[in-house]
Structure formats: C-alpha cells, structure tokens
Amino acid sequence: MAGADMNIAPTTSVQHAAAAFALATPIRSVEPLGLGLINDTYLVIDTAGTQAVLQRINRRAFPKPERILENLRTLLAHIAARDTGTRTLQLPEIVQARDGQDWFIDADGSFWRTLTYITGSVTHERLTSAAQAGEVGYALGRFHALVQDLPTEHLHVTREGFHQTPLYFARFREALARAPAHNPSPALSFCFEFANARESIVGALEDAKRQGILALRIIHGDPKIDNVLFDGASDKAISLIDLDTVQPGLLHYDIGDCLRSACNTAGESPGQASDAQFDLDRCHALMTRYVAETRAFLTPSDIDYLPDAIRLIPFELGLRFLADHLNGNVYFKVKWPEQNLLRAETQFRLTASIEAKLPAIRTLITDAIARA
Numbered sequence: 001m002a003g004a005d006m007n008i009a010p011t012t013s014v015q016h017a018a019a020a021f022a023l024a025t026p027i028r029s030v031e032p033l034g035l036g037l038i039n040d041t042y043l044v045i046d047t048a049g050t051q052a053v054l055q056r057i058n059r060r061a062f063p064k065p066e067r068i069l070e071n072l073r074t075l076l077a078h079i080a081a082r083d084t085g086t087r088t089l090q091l092p093e094i095v096q097a098r099d100g101q102d103w104f105i106d107a108d109g110s111f112w113r114t115l116t117y118i119t120g121s122v123t124h125e126r127l128t129s130a131a132q133a134g135e136v137g138y139a140l141g142r143f144h145a146l147v148q149d150l151p152t153e154h155l156h157v158t159r160e161g162f163h164q165t166p167l168y169f170a171r172f173r174e175a176l177a178r179a180p181a182h183n184p185s186p187a188l189s190f191c192f193e194f195a196n197a198r199e200s201i202v203g204a205l206e207d208a209k210r211q212g213i214l215a216l217r218i219i220h221g222d223p224k225i226d227n228v229l230f231d232g233a234s235d236k237a238i239s240l241i242d243l244d245t246v247q248p249g250l251l252h253y254d255i256g257d258c259l260r261s262a263c264n265t266a267g268e269s270p271g272q273a274s275d276a277q278f279d280l281d282r283c284h285a286l287m288t289r290y291v292a293e294t295r296a297f298l299t300p301s302d303i304d305y306l307p308d309a310i311r312l313i314p315f316e317l318g319l320r321f322l323a324d325h326l327n328g329n330v331y332f333k334v335k336w337p338e339q340n341l342l343r344a345e346t347q348f349r350l351t352a353s354i355e356a357k358l359p360a361i362r363t364l365i366t367d368a369i370a371r372a
C-alpha cells in the first residue's frame with residue numbers, strides 16, 4: 001500500500017514538502033497519485049478532508065520550473081475573466097507555500113508545488129466510448145477557444161523544442177549511432193525500420209511553421225486522456241489538468257496528441273503493441289466536438305494540416321520513447337527495462353493504423369467542419 005510507505009524514512013522528504021504548503025488544517029495523509037511519467041505526484045489530505053495535489057517537478061524535463069507557476073498565474077487570470085458561461089472548465093488553483101511563494105525548494109534543491117484537487121473528478125486510463133472521446137474534444141476545443149486571444153509572448157517557454165519532431169528524430173539517430181549493433185530483438189528491429197522509413201515526414205509541421213503557413217498559439221502541450229478530468233457522476237469532461245506545458249506552440253501538436261491518446265482503443269500501455277488501433281468513430285466524435293468550439297478561428301491551413309498532425313504526433317512520441325529506451329530510460333519513468341521499447345512500438349503500430357485510415361480521417365474531418 002502506497003500510504004504505508006509514507007511512514008518510512010526515505011519518503012519523509014515528501015511529507016516535509018507537503019508541510020511547507022499552507023493547507024487550512026494539519027495533514028492527515030500523503031499518498032502517490034496518478035500515472036505521470038515525468039513528475040512525482042502525491043495526493044495530500046488534511047484533517048478537514050480537503051484534498052490537494054503535491055508535485056515534485058522534474059528539473060530534467062523543466063529546467064526552469066518557476067516559469068511553470070508564473071505561466072499558471074497568467075493563464076488562470078486570463079481564463080477566469082473569460083470562462084463565465086454555464087459550463088466552465090474547473091482549473092486547479094495554486095496553493096501557496098507558508099512563506100507566500102508559489103513553490104517550495106527543499107534542502108536537496110527539489111522543486112515542489114501544490115495545486116487544488118478538483119473534487120468529484122475521475123480520469124479514464126482508457127476510453128470506452130465515442131461519447132467520452134467527444135467530451136475530450138469539447139474540453140480541448142474549449143481550452144483552445146479560451147486562450148486563443150492570449151498573446152503568445154505573455155507566456156514563457158517551459159520546455160524548449162517540445163513537439164519539434166525533427167529534433168526528436170535527430171536525437172533518435174544519435175542514440176541509434178551509439179547503440180550496440182549486434183542482434184536487435186524483433187521489436188527493436190521493427191522500431192528501427194519503422195522510424196528510419198519516415199524521415200521524410202518529420203518536418204511536416206515545423207516547415208509549415210517556419211514558412212508562416214501555421215501560426216504559433218497558446219497550447220496545452222499534453223492533452224492526453226489522463227489529463228482530462230470527468231465528472232464521476234455524469235461522465236462529462238470538467239477539467240483539463242497538467243498545465244505545465246501550456247506555452248506557445250501549434251494547435252496541431254495538441255490535436256495530434258489528444259487523438260493518439262483518445263482514439264487508441266488499446267490505451268497507451270497495452271499488453272502487446274500490436275493491439276494498438278486507431279478508432280475512427282472516436283476520432284469523428286472528438287473532432288466534431290472540438291471543431292464546434294474552435295471553428296471561428298481555425299484557418300484553412302490549420303484544417304489542411306490536421307491529417308499530417310494526426311499521423312505525426314504519435315510517430316513523434318514513438319521516437320521519444322525509442323530514443324529513451326536506447327539511452328537507458330533517463331527521461332520517461334519505467335517499471336521494467338523494456339517498457340519504453342513497448343511504448344515506442346505501441347505508438348508506431350498506432351501510426352501504422354492511422355496511415356492505413358488516412359483517407360477516412362480526411363473525410364471525417366471534412367464532415368466535422370461541415371457540421372460546425
């Protein structure tokens with residue numbers, strides 16, 4: 001049991017960090033929370049039963065973590081002034097440290113922050129219906145609509161080079177050059193071949209950005225389904241969390257990332273990679289609800305590049321997992337040594353499924369736009 005672990009010495013730094021934040025009453029429990037691959041996340045409950053989310057930010061992924069909190073202040077103020085309808089997104093609020101700061105740095109230099117917990121919410125590790133996918137599309141579209149007038153220069157870049165596929169491809173090639181050449185496993189051979197055969201597509205979005213065909217906007221950066229909170233009773237999407245990568249980027253990064261997560265019927269961690277399949281009904285439901293929120297500001301070029309993005313972002317995530325596997329799992333947390341290889345192959349199998357369905361994906365996008 002995770003909770004029992006909290007009483008032993010190596011985790012006391014977590015309790016120490018939890019105590020640095022200004023909760024209303026003393027802390028009753030601190031337990032690991034969620035399935036994040038980068039930061040360490042804990043659910044803190046005080047004696048009044050109030051829940052909060054404590055996180056140690058991974059400095060390898062976020063070298064300047066204070067930028068995350070500065071961005072969050074700007075973002076929350078911007079959205080609070082606009083999200084005034086009947087169905088608002090409930091975003092987490094910052095719980096300040098006792099010294100009045102938005103974060104706490106412990107004796108080891110670890111960077112901690114605490115956010116409010118969205119009560120009554122649940123996450124789905126895997127979606128089970130097109131209706132849920134539609135809710136995910138609504139939440140992402142609503143978020144994009146709320147920030148579409150937030151000037152990109154008002155937010156810091158929290159992660160340089162995030163979602164620039166050519167960079168990830170170059171890192172994969174470097175890792176490959178260093179990897180031992182003898183006897184790759186069937187999974188590794190498949191991944192090498194799959195990745196190398198797609199060098200020509202890696203620039204699809206970055207080239208369009210450089211040429212001014214696609215414009216930078218404020219994006220979420222990580223809208224996978226674990227980061228969409230649903231109301232436990234109604235199964236409606238009520239929140240988008242994990243706002244650490246909210247920064248300037250292309251809408252296409254978010255749409256590609258959201259679809260690769262929501263439409264993979266096997267989920268991100270299936271028992272075997274070959275189970276990964278892209279579901280068109282979910283894609284249709286998600287895009288229809290997404291476009292209903294965003295149609296007013298999507299340009300013809302934005303729409304033209306959607307199929308490229310839907311193919312590219314899962315491929316990019318596969319490259320990221322594969323490079324990390326080759327580098328000894330230094331970025332994404334793993335529970336066993338080959339896990340990042342399995343994750344990479346899963347994203348590549350998903351990419352293959354998307355490639356086979358591209359004509360149908362183009363048709364359903366046209367239909368979603370026509371309905372908006």
Ligand code: GN1
Nearest residue numbers: 035036037038039061222242245317
């Ligand atoms: C990471 O830490 P987490 O689980 O929220 C990653 C995302 C990946 C995701 C895959 C900063 O997100 O880009 O899509 O894993 N975040 C970062 O599950 O690299």
Ligand code: MG
Nearest residue numbers: 038222242244
């Ligand atoms: Mg994240």
